[in-house]
Amino acid sequence: FDDAGQSVRGEPGELVCLAPFPSMPVSFWNDSDGSKYRAAYFERFPGVWAHGDFVEITAHGGVIIQGRSDATLNPGGVRIGTAEIYRQVEQVPEVLESIAVGQHWRGDERVVLFVRLREGFTLDDGLRAR
Incomplete structure (x- = not known):
């Protein structure tokens, strides 16, 4: 996704997951109301999992990992x-x-x-x- 939450190809953006996946954590320890979990993964794009990785999906479907999005300049x-x-x-x-x-x-x-x-x-x- 770009900063506006739109899907992009051929340019760097946030790696997101639009559907649940097997290794997705379901909660955090000592987070009884789930607020820390939601803030960590779903706050940037409401309802969309954003893991914090910055990638580029190429025109051919390859992925170039740029690094952590919180380490993006x-x-x-x-x-x-x-x-x-x-x-x-x-x-x-x-x-x-x-x-x-x-x-x-x-x-x-x-x-x-x-x-x-x-x-x-x-x-x-x-x-x-x-």
Whole structure:
């Protein structure tokens, strides 16, 4: 689904389930009135299960998992899953680990990427360009 609760293909959106499925939990422990359960899965799109995963269903029916929807960044109105960023950063052998965060900036959001380089490497213009 997109943010308006409409089904989309060929673009990232929220993974939802329109019908019950076998592994769906039926309740939460110590949630006698079911309010926590409903808030966790049915609050975003009333009556529709939203698990919290951000995916793209391709034109051929394949699924690209973008990451958690609560880990989705939205700079300039373009939704980007952090997994999408990490897939690229992980291809840079000098980077040991990284984290991408959204920062509210001048009425919008920008993506800030923190990286930790492997021992023996320093950040230079060549590495920045990659």
